[in-house]
Amino acid sequence: MKWDPAKYAEFGDYRNRPFFDLTARIHAEGPAHVVDLGCGPGNLTATLAERWPDGRVVGVDSSAEMLAQAAPLAAKIPALAFEQADIAAWMPAPVTDVVVSNAALQWVPGHQDLMRKWLEALRPGAWFAMQVPGNFNAPSHALMRELAASDRWASKLDGVLRGGETVGEPGDYLGILLDAGFAADAWETSYQQVLHGQDPVLAWVRGTALRPVMGALSEDDAKRFESEYAAALRDAYPQGVHGTVFPFRRIFAVGRKAVG
Incomplete structure (x- = not known):
């Protein structure tokens, strides 16, 4: 699946806020x-650099x-670099002091086991911070799965979408960090996002959750699916006088590995 950086950045203020709420809890001093x-x-x-x-x-x-979008930032900031790699195959180097993962682990099946390996490999005093969306059972996602499982679409979209099992609950991530010897904090926040424009929830999910569906369908089928899905979203998220309220739950966990 290809990512569209412009589409992803369309709701930048809303997508960026959880990152800053997450990294504010990292109290590392001068990490190398x-x-x-x-x-x-x-x-x-770049804000970390x-x-x-x-x-x-x-x-x-x-x-x-x-990464093509990111490259000019590295040219401007000496402390910053980018690498293309599958994070499912990544492991921390011995010198790693801080690991941040913001809205990425939900794309990695088995990421909780992967976390355990990372936490074990991190050196004493290292920090780990993660955030994942916790809205897989919200109407935006449930309606998508329901439509994909309908008689019209099931043969073409079988196995494309995952459900609520995609991510854990805050207590699951807290337990993983504590078991690995980290002093940890986990929490959740539901952001009440006020979106504007025509079919704004559809516009939101086009940049993320809808991508696997669009990638699995022909151009004509993708248009038909999107049209049916948009109609369901309008009922689930009606437009009000101030815009369309789109509740978005996020799950956070931060911890520091014990020293000594």
Whole structure:
């Protein structure tokens, strides 16, 4: 699946806020090596390099399109670099002090087991911070799965979408961090996002959750599916006088590995 950086950035203010809510809980002082897993277009990774200018900050992503967008940032900021890699195959180097993963692990099946391996490999004193969307059972996703499973679409979309099992609950991630010897904090936040324009929830999911469906269908079928899905979204998220309210739940966890 290809990523569209422009489409992803369309709701930048809303997509960026959880990153800053997450990284505000990281209290590392002068880390030498920081990694942002699933860095996307790199604009948020750049803020880590600005925060810790004396260290090396590396953004890792599998999307060539996203990294092409990020490349000019690395040319401007000496502490910043980007690498193309599958985060499912990544492991922290011995010198890694901070690992951040913002809205990326939901794309990695088995990411909780992967987290356990990363946490074990991180050195004492290292920080780990992650955020994933917790809205897989919200109407935006449930309606998509329901339509994909209908008689018209099931043969073409079988196995394309995952459900609520895609991510864990805050307590699951807290337990993983505590079991690995981290002093940890986990929480959830439901952002009440007010979107504007025609079919704004559809516009939102086009940049993320709808991508697997669009990638599995022909151009004509993709248009038909999107039209049916848009009608269902309008009923689930009616437009009000101030816009369309789109509740978005996010799950966070941050921890620091014990020293000694």
